[in-house]
Amino acid sequence: MSAVSVAPSTPLPTATKVPFGRLVMVEWRKMTDTRAGRVMLMITGGLIALVAGVILLVTALSDMAALDAYNWMSALSFPVSLLVPVLAIMIVTQEWGQRTHMVTFTLEPSRLKVVFAKLVAVFVLGIVTMAVAVGVGALGTVIGGAIAGTDPNWNVTGEALAWTLLTQILYLLMGFGFAMLLLNTPAALVIYYGYTLILEASVFSALYFVFDWAQSLFPWISMQVAMMPFIAGDQMEAAGVAVEDGALGYARLFTSIALWVGLPLVLGTMRVLKSELK
Amino acid sequence: MIKVEGLTRVYGPFTAVDDVSFTAEAGKVTGFLGPNGAGKSTTMRIMVGLTNPTKGRATIDGSLYADLPNPGRHVGVLLDASAQHDGRTGREVLTLAAMTMGLPKSRVDEMLELVSLTPSEAKRRIKNYSLGMKQRLGIAHALIGDPKVLILDEPANGLDPAGIRWMRGLLKEYADRGGTVLLSSHLLHEVEQIADELILIGNGRIVAEGTKDTILAGQATGGQALVTSLDNEALTVALKAKGYSVEPVGTGMRVSAAPAEVGKAALEANVVLTDLRDGGAGLEDIFLQLTAETQRESTTQIHAEGVSA
Numbered sequence: 001m002s003a004v005s006v007a008p009s010t011p012l013p014t015a016t017k018v019p020f021g022r023l024v025m026v027e028w029r030k031m032t033d034t035r036a037g038r039v040m041l042m043i044t045g046g047l048i049a050l051v052a053g054v055i056l057l058v059t060a061l062s063d064m065a066a067l068d069a070y071n072w073m074s075a076l077s078f079p080v081s082l083l084v085p086v087l088a089i090m091i092v093t094q095e096w097g098q099r100t101h102m103v104t105f106t107l108e109p110s111r112l113k114v115v116f117a118k119l120v121a122v123f124v125l126g127i128v129t130m131a132v133a134v135g136v137g138a139l140g141t142v143i144g145g146a147i148a149g150t151d152p153n154w155n156v157t158g159e160a161l162a163w164t165l166l167t168q169i170l171y172l173l174m175g176f177g178f179a180m181l182l183l184n185t186p187a188a189l190v191i192y193y194g195y196t197l198i199l200e201a202s203v204f205s206a207l208y209f210v211f212d213w214a215q216s217l218f219p220w221i222s223m224q225v226a227m228m229p230f231i232a233g234d235q236m237e238a239a240g241v242a243v244e245d246g247a248l249g250y251a252r253l254f255t256s257i258a259l260w261v262g263l264p265l266v267l268g269t270m271r272v273l274k275s276e277l278k
Numbered sequence: 279m280i281k282v283e284g285l286t287r288v289y290g291p292f293t294a295v296d297d298v299s300f301t302a303e304a305g306k307v308t309g310f311l312g313p314n315g316a317g318k319s320t321t322m323r324i325m326v327g328l329t330n331p332t333k334g335r336a337t338i339d340g341s342l343y344a345d346l347p348n349p350g351r352h353v354g355v356l357l358d359a360s361a362q363h364d365g366r367t368g369r370e371v372l373t374l375a376a377m378t379m380g381l382p383k384s385r386v387d388e389m390l391e392l393v394s395l396t397p398s399e400a401k402r403r404i405k406n407y408s409l410g411m412k413q414r415l416g417i418a419h420a421l422i423g424d425p426k427v428l429i430l431d432e433p434a435n436g437l438d439p440a441g442i443r444w445m446r447g448l449l450k451e452y453a454d455r456g457g458t459v460l461l462s463s464h465l466l467h468e469v470e471q472i473a474d475e476l477i478l479i480g481n482g483r484i485v486a487e488g489t490k491d492t493i494l495a496g497q498a499t500g501g502q503a504l505v506t507s508l509d510n511e512a513l514t515v516a517l518k519a520k521g522y523s524v525e526p527v528g529t530g531m532r533v534s535a536a537p538a539e540v541g542k543a544a545l546e547a548n549v550v551l552t553d554l555r556d557g558g559a560g561l562e563d564i565f566l567q568l569t570a571e572t573q574r575e576s577t578t579q580i581h582a583e584g585v586s587a
Binding site for chain 2 (some may be wrong): 005006007008011012013015016017018020022023026027029030033035036037070093097098101102103105106107108110199223276277278
């Protein structure tokens with residue numbers, strides 16, 4: 001057996017409090033140092049490339065007009081909303097799933113600091129992904145225009161871009177919140193996809209224009225419906241629906257955000273801070 | 279030094295840790311011994327702040343674990359060697375720890391060498407590690423910050439005999455340098471030879487503590503012998519006539535007398551002995567006896583094993 005000594009060969013630096021930035025770096029590294037993590041990043045990048053590739057291919061093969069910038073943004077929002085929140089879920093739930101939380105929280109007993117470090121790390125990753133998607137969208141607008149022989153149509157206002165990014169950030173925070181609340185990957189994924197793909201994409205939008213009660217209730221409980229007056233006020237007016245983009249509109253927006261993002265974040269943080277780690 | 283004072287942890291109607299107090303001193307290896315479910319792991323989790331106590335507290339060199347700046351540099355913790363991400367390599371696990379603690383990368387190689395994980399093993403993912411390799415990695419992880427205190431839950435689990443001997447030497451050296459070591463086990467023989475002090479826990483309570491010798495002395499019973507003869511019946515009559523209790527076990531008997539007394543009785547009764555041994559309680563018997571309530575086996579079975587051994 002080894003005759004190596006326990007004592008360090010060279011003196012180690014003196015122990016000082018673990019700085020927050022270092023915790024963020026560690027959490028960043030943890031997202032990319034497993035095959036599962038790298039595959040997730042590759043799928044995210046691949047899906048963005050795939051969506052862009054298919055759109056350009058269809059533009060080239062058919063005599064369809066090139067997509068304008070707004071359409072590009074809508075198309076690329078989909079892969080981003082599908083995958084970035086999954087990264088936010090996994091950075092939390094994987095610790096519990098693999099039971100590495102016991103190591104993480106013994107090396108840094110301040111659980112709140114670890115939670116923030118994780119949030120910052122995944123937030124930065126989310127922003128980088130969104131920036132890539134925006135870049136791909138801009139490039140696609142130019143290339144699509146060149147293929148179709150038309151001038152690129154830059155019809156995305158700064159405001160529209162901001163609302164789209166805000167939506168993606170809210171989804172990221174929502175995934176993070178539910179992950180802390182449930183501490184279980186499949187359960188958090190089901191809730192997240194259940195909300196975005198079933199409630200938002202079909203139930204809320206399908207019923208909204210049909211029932212009067214839906215028009216008074218949904219803006220309070222659906223982030224997407226609550227945002228409609230700010231993003232698509234013109235279309236709503238055209239459909240004969242009252243557009244509330246004043247104080248009431250903001251009250252609805254904040255209520256729906258508090259319900260789906262604020263509440264899970266607060267309750268989830270409490271759970272992580274209080275729960276027994278074993 | 280680890281100091282545990284009146285530690286209690288209650289889960290609904292179940293008390294996992296019941297008013298436990300003890301001290302693990304610097305420069306010594308303290309063995310924390312008890313059957314499965316006795317409360318060892320819960321006590322250790324409370325020490326490092328993963329579980330909140332219902333009552334009482336545990337301090338490390340005078341401060342609560344949560345108040346230690348950079349705790350990995352002060353306390354080396356191994357609670358469960360399997361609690362590592364399957365997809366990370368051994369080297370990566372140590373690299374993350376070194377990063378968190380602010381240690382140079384060279385420390386990772388030093389630790390890998392210390393626990394005899396080869397460079398190719400260190401590059402493998404944990405899912406391909408044996409339990410013994412995970413334990414070695416866990417010990418490396420606990421030692422990487424050159425801590426003053428070690429808290430190890432069942433560190434010998436999964437190690438082969440050579441590995442257990444290696445760990446014994448390692449912890450001995452560590453304690454000799456002035457470190458505090460607390461290690462738990464449910465196997466007496468694992469800790470008996472390495473621990474300077476023993477703390478026996480059963481049903482969440484401390485049932486005995488001290489050195490091996492003081493525990494044995496505290497439980498002295500006045501002699502027990504295990505005897506087998508060519509005429510057990512006659513010997514039984516002779517021993518009972520002297521007022522000793524006799525209880526048949528296996529092919530022989532357990533007698534409440536010192537071996538010399540049994541020999542005398544056999545000589546007087548003209549019975550030929552084929553086996554006569556001290557049946558006095560060893561540390562193992564005391565351990566089983568003291569923790570009997572939490573044992574899953576009955577005491578008769580334990581005695582039978584004692585004879586056939």
